[in-house]
Amino acid sequence: MLLAFFLLPLARLVGQGADPALYWRALTEWQYVSALLVTVALSLVTAVCAVGLAAVVAGWLAHRHFPGRRLLVAMLTMPVALPGVVIAFMMILLMGRQGLLADITDWLTGERVVLAYTIVGLFAGYLYFSLPRCIATLLAAAEAMDPALDEAARMLGASPWKRVRDVWLPGLAPALVASGAICFATAMGALGTAFTLAADIRVLPMVIYTEFTLATNLGMAAALSVILGVATWIALAVARSFGGGMSAAA
Amino acid sequence: MRFIPPLVTALVTAFLIGPILLSALAGVTANWFLGLSGGFTLQWIGRVWEHYAHTIGLSVWLAFATLICTLVLGVPAAWSLARSESRAARLLEEALVLPVAVPGIATALGLIMLWGAVGDFRTHWSFVLVGHVLFTLPFMLRSTIAAMKQADLPVLEEAAAACGARFWRRFRTVVLPAARGGILAGSLMVVALSLGEFNMSLLLTSPFTMTLPVGLADSYASLRLEIGSAFTLVFLVLLVPPLIALQMVADRLGGVR
Amino acid sequence: MSVRAELRGVARTFADGTRGLLPTDLVLEPGSVTALLGPSGCGKTTLLRLLAGLARPDPGGAVLFDGRDVTDLPVERRNIGMVFQGYALFPHMTVARNIGYGLEARGVPRAQREPRVAEMLRLVRLEALAGRRPDQLSGGQRQRVALARALAPQPALLLLDEPFGALDAALRLALRVELAALLTALRVTAVIVTHDQAEAMALGDGVAVMEGGRIGQRGTPRDIYERPANRFVAGFVGTLNDLGEGRFCRPEALRPDPAGPLEGRVSAAFFDAGRTRLHLAAPGGGEWVLELEPGQAVPERGSALRLALDEKAVLRF
Numbered sequence: 001m002l003l004a005f006f007l008l009p010l011a012r013l014v015g016q017g018a019d020p021a022l023y024w025r026a027l028t029e030w031q032y033v034s035a036l037l038v039t040v041a042l043s044l045v046t047a048v049c050a051v052g053l054a055a056v057v058a059g060w061l062a063h064r065h066f067p068g069r070r071l072l073v074a075m076l077t078m079p080v081a082l083p084g085v086v087i088a089f090m091m092i093l094l095m096g097r098q099g100l101l102a103d104i105t106d107w108l109t110g111e112r113v114v115l116a117y118t119i120v121g122l123f124a125g126y127l128y129f130s131l132p133r134c135i136a137t138l139l140a141a142a143e144a145m146d147p148a149l150d151e152a153a154r155m156l157g158a159s160p161w162k163r164v165r166d167v168w169l170p171g172l173a174p175a176l177v178a179s180g181a182i183c184f185a186t187a188m189g190a191l192g193t194a195f196t197l198a199a200d201i202r203v204l205p206m207v208i209y210t211e212f213t214l215a216t217n218l219g220m221a222a223a224l225s226v227i228l229g230v231a232t233w234i235a236l237a238v239a240r241s242f243g244g245g246m247s248a249a250a
Numbered sequence: 251m252r253f254i255p256p257l258v259t260a261l262v263t264a265f266l267i268g269p270i271l272l273s274a275l276a277g278v279t280a281n282w283f284l285g286l287s288g289g290f291t292l293q294w295i296g297r298v299w300e301h302y303a304h305t306i307g308l309s310v311w312l313a314f315a316t317l318i319c320t321l322v323l324g325v326p327a328a329w330s331l332a333r334s335e336s337r338a339a340r341l342l343e344e345a346l347v348l349p350v351a352v353p354g355i356a357t358a359l360g361l362i363m364l365w366g367a368v369g370d371f372r373t374h375w376s377f378v379l380v381g382h383v384l385f386t387l388p389f390m391l392r393s394t395i396a397a398m399k400q401a402d403l404p405v406l407e408e409a410a411a412a413c414g415a416r417f418w419r420r421f422r423t424v425v426l427p428a429a430r431g432g433i434l435a436g437s438l439m440v441v442a443l444s445l446g447e448f449n450m451s452l453l454l455t456s457p458f459t460m461t462l463p464v465g466l467a468d469s470y471a472s473l474r475l476e477i478g479s480a481f482t483l484v485f486l487v488l489l490v491p492p493l494i495a496l497q498m499v500a501d502r503l504g505g506v507r
Numbered sequence: 508m509s510v511r512a513e514l515r516g517v518a519r520t521f522a523d524g525t526r527g528l529l530p531t532d533l534v535l536e537p538g539s540v541t542a543l544l545g546p547s548g549c550g551k552t553t554l555l556r557l558l559a560g561l562a563r564p565d566p567g568g569a570v571l572f573d574g575r576d577v578t579d580l581p582v583e584r585r586n587i588g589m590v591f592q593g594y595a596l597f598p599h600m601t602v603a604r605n606i607g608y609g610l611e612a613r614g615v616p617r618a619q620r621e622p623r624v625a626e627m628l629r630l631v632r633l634e635a636l637a638g639r640r641p642d643q644l645s646g647g648q649r650q651r652v653a654l655a656r657a658l659a660p661q662p663a664l665l666l667l668d669e670p671f672g673a674l675d676a677a678l679r680l681a682l683r684v685e686l687a688a689l690l691t692a693l694r695v696t697a698v699i700v701t702h703d704q705a706e707a708m709a710l711g712d713g714v715a716v717m718e719g720g721r722i723g724q725r726g727t728p729r730d731i732y733e734r735p736a737n738r739f740v741a742g743f744v745g746t747l748n749d750l751g752e753g754r755f756c757r758p759e760a761l762r763p764d765p766a767g768p769l770e771g772r773v774s775a776a777f778f779d780a781g782r783t784r785l786h787l788a789a790p791g792g793g794e795w796v797l798e799l800e801p802g803q804a805v806p807e808r809g810s811a812l813r814l815a816l817d818e819k820a821v822l823r824f
Contacts, residue, residue, distance in 0.1 A: 057262050060255035065522055072263065074497045079266050081439075081493055083446035083463045086482055089470050090269030093276060098475065100272065131266060148595035151561055154582045155589045156609035156660065160252075166608075170599040191355050192448035192463065196470055205355050205449070212359065212453065222363070225356035 023223050032207065032224065039204040040231065042119070043187035046126040051180045053127075054134030059168055062142035073139065080132040084125070084192020091125045091197060092116045119201055125193040130183045137182075141175030142168075181239030185232045204228050274486060276479035294480035302465045302481060308375060309462035310488070313444040316382040320390040320440050323383070325433060328394035329425055333404050343395065354449030357384060362453060375459045381450040386443050390436035397432020398425070431499060438496040445489050462488075509537045509696040510572045510663035512558060517568035519553050527553040529721045530568065535664075538694040542711030544704060544743070550720040551700045552592075555666050558698060560585045572663065583612075588657030588695075589666040593673060594649050596641040602652050603628070603637040609660035627655040630689070647678050654686070658693070665690075665697040671706065683709055704744045708732070716740045732757075738824040747822075748795040755822045758784075761797040763806075764815035771795050771814065773806050787812060 027033065061073065079087075095101045096116040105113040115121045149171065153163045169176075191205040204224060212221040277294060331339050358381060403425065410424045426433075448463040455464050462485055470478045512535040519528040528550040535541055543551040556562040557570065560582035564570065570578045577585055588609075596605050604611075607624040615623075628634045631651035641649055650670060657665060670686065671679040687710055690697055701707050707714050708728040715725045716739075724736040735741035738755070747755050750769075761769070771787030774794070783799040785806075797814070799805065806812050 053258060053262055056255050056258045060259050070501065072259075074494070075263055075267050078490075078493050078497065079270070081442040081446050081489065082270075083448040083466075085448050085463050085467045085470065086273075086446070086485065087269075089466070089478055089482060090273050092470070093272045093475075093479070094269050128266065128269070131262060135262075146593065146595060148591040148593060149597065151582070152589070152591055152595040152597075152656075153608070153612070154561075155559065155587060156612050156656070157583045157586075158608070158612040159583070162612055166597065166600075170597075189354055189356075189449060191452060192467070195448075195452065195467055208355055208359070209452070218363065221359055225359050229356050 023227070027227070031202070035202040035204050035207045036227065036231070038202065039188060039228075042123060042126065042203065043184045046123060046130055046187045047180045047183040050127055050130035050134045050183050051138070051176055054131060054138050054179070055168075055172065055176060057135055058138035058142045059164075059172075061139055062145070063147045077132045077136045077139075079128065080136065082129065084129060084190050084194075085196055086192075087125050087128045088193045088196035091121050091128070091193075095121050095124065117197060117200065122194065122197050122201055122203075125197055126187050126190065129190070129193065130187060133186075134179045134183060137179040138172060138175055141172050145171045177239050181236050184235045188228060188232045188235075270486065273479050273482045276476060277483035278480070279476065294476045295484065297477055298469075298481045298484055301477075302462075302469070305460045305462055305465040306484065306488075308459065309445055312375065312379060312382060312461060313441045315379050316386055316444040317437055317440050319379070319383045320387050321433070321437065324387055324390035324436070325394055325426075325429070328391050328398060328429070329403075329421075331391070332395045332398035333407070354381075354385060354447075355453065357381070358450040358453040361450075378451060378454045378459055378461060381454045382444045382447055385447055385450060386440040389439045389443060390433075393436035393439065394429050394432045397429040397435075400432075401428035403428055431502070435496060435499045438492045438499065442489060442492045442496065445485075445492075509694060511535065511537045511574070512664055512696060513571040513574075514554075514557070515569045515571065517554075517557055517564040517570060519550075519557060519562060520565050526720050528557070529719075531722060533715065533722065533725075535696055535698065537696055540690050540697045540699065540710060540712050542707035542714045543698060543700045543717055544702070544707040544714055545717035545723075546702060546743070549717040551717045552668060553720075554717070555668055555698060555700050558664070559587055559589055559666055585664075586660070586662055587664045587666060588660065588662030590650075590653045590657050590668065590670050592668045594641075594653040596649060596652055596656070598641055601638050601640060602633060602644070605641070605652055606655045606659050608656060613660060623659055627659045630658070631655045646674050647682060650674065650682060654689075658695075663696065665693075665695045667697065667699045669700055669702070671701075671703075679703075679706070686710065708744070714744075716743060718743075733820075735822065741822060741824070746796050748797075749789070749791070749793045750816070750821070751791050751793075753823050755824065756816065756820055757822075758797045760817040760820035761795065761814050763797075763799070763803070763812055765813050767813045767815035769814040769816060770811055773808050773810050773812055775808065776805050785812075787814075 057076065061069070093099055094116070095114065097112070097114050099114070099116060102112040102114055105111055115124075145168075149167050150163060153167050158166065189205060190203075191209065194201070194203045194206045195209070205228070208221050208224045208228070211217045211224065278291065331343055361377075361381060406424050406428060407420055410420045415423065446463055447461070448467070451461045451464050452467070455461055460468070466478070466481055466485060469481045514531055514533040516530045516532065517528065518526070518530040521527050531554065533554075543554060545551045553562065557564055557568075560570075560577070560580060564578065568578070569576055572585070597608065600608070603624050606627050607620045610620045610623060624637075625634075628637055631654060633648060633651055633655070636644065636648065641652065644652065650673075654667075654670070671682060674682065683706060690710070699707070699710050701710075711728060713725065714728050714731050716723045716731060718739050724731055724740045726734075731740065731744055735744065738747075741747050741755065746758050748758065748761065749755055771789050773785060774788045775786040777784045777786075781801050783803070783805050785797050785799055787795045787797070789795050795814075
């Protein structure tokens, strides 16, 4: 079953775009290269920001007990299953022409700031779907850490910053790398958010979709898919080599 | 320095929850441009029903069918992976992240190229089903395998076998109950993911087999804001219950540990 | 360097409302070694964490070091050394860096750190393992690294939470002797939390027996063994024979004597390292335990045995 519906289609995909000329074009023509670069950069920044924010949240929540904690954790991790399109729509409500941001800036400065369709809006959307998964992974990792390690560092007189560097970062390193890699992979392949938000920004999944539907350029769509897949895989492989088991992340 | 982490937590929470509330609210306001002062209405939800009832129905049906498929395929597969100690099984387990790692759009393209021309398959709902099963199966497998491993299943099974239970009885009375929590968590995840899957569905669906998220994208692009919001609200009402249930199951499993 | 530590009316209520420690007064004289002894959940670890500054006392309680109120001082500024229950060694650092971490955190330059770390390594006899990581060490070695790490910055107060908890019996005994010698040599004010009465008796100049969130009795090991304040303390620090009518005695107070006033029936005899421990069924239905001198004949199981009682050693509760 896996063979017929997963491996064979993948093989077919590689085969379809197997014309070296197509790959050459995909990797030299500016419209494709720029899309690849934008996608990689956006995914990278998203992964770094999401992991950074999630690490702060997870570090603060771990081993801390207060009423309403379960509800808070639920709120922080539940959006993991929201599809990209919905997230994109929410970003429009937040930063679009009739969005909250526009209302606030209108009230403050008299000017309606619309960011939803810019790279900022896209980034916010990517961040939105990356955060819950990162928080869930890192919170689990932080909870699994021995609280006595942090206490030992405090007992020895370490400052908060020194504790972050010497206790938390080394302890969470595998989870940080793994969740960062998964974030990156997900962001690379995200179509839904871009489909609604990226009117002017060409990210790779959108280019593939356009090639496929509008230009009916199957060969190029296939070649770009393969490149997208390979780029994603390299990221995951790098993360693996750091010793962070992938299965722990997703 | 001390106030930074709680502040970040608060901001992240607001960023994640705020938009959900905002869109839910927008779906029942009479006119978003006027804000809340314009009053509330259910007319937009009615319009959504007119336009997209078949889409909603199809998505619910698909989620259900996907669940059945992942259960039938996933639970026995998880069981054989969990008890096997061969290298191949370990490798296969590692490979379970594959469908997460291969962008959905790439898988979808491959599927279309290979199967798109075969009879009416392309326009049948089962074509989308294949994509959904591919996407969700790893989640079912991982959740179930984790539960089976945690329950120390091989030892339990040996104990059952030593008591004289044959294969089928062992599977029913020992394996399934031991992995119950994992299967339940996996099922809820599968339903939630299938309901919200977009990356593959956008390519796999045809005008006759439009799923809910694709319909959402359609409504965002072509209809007024309130209808999009109302449709989002309908979607959230469908999606949130399995997610809450998932959280509760996860909490309970975590408590046992 | 050693400090006089004092708790004044210190209590601790947990977030869920349970009382971890009832209001407690305790004075630790400079250079003394105090063992906090009690069953799990008696509040001894809570008391230790309050001394350390890892937990805050309920309002009204105060922690004083040399008369100075340190209640609001966080652990990192109290200049204490602590050996944690699971040792909490930093897994990615070498033994030497673990030991030098406290100096590093205090901003001591490397040139001054190194001789101190070398001195500590010598003290706990781990010179050869300075470059290893914690996961390459045995349990006993880890324990010694944890001790060296706590001692390296010359703390005013040394706190040890079940320091031998993770070790097997033979090793516990060897390390106990070692630690006792070290504490005597260093003259640092120290508190040891343990649930093992033999450990508490061997290591502490003073023992505080804890029960249900409060200190049941405080005294020298001999005091507590021979003059326990109540039945719980008596039973926790040693074997207690119930003679009836509120009278109890230790095993040493009983010896076989054909003319003795008491009689029991021998139910079991255990031979342990030269001595024989005899269990007798008492007439009242209870059980008495006594030890036979080496060389004394062991009576048959089921036979009746008459006993003499040292009336001076009888305890009444």
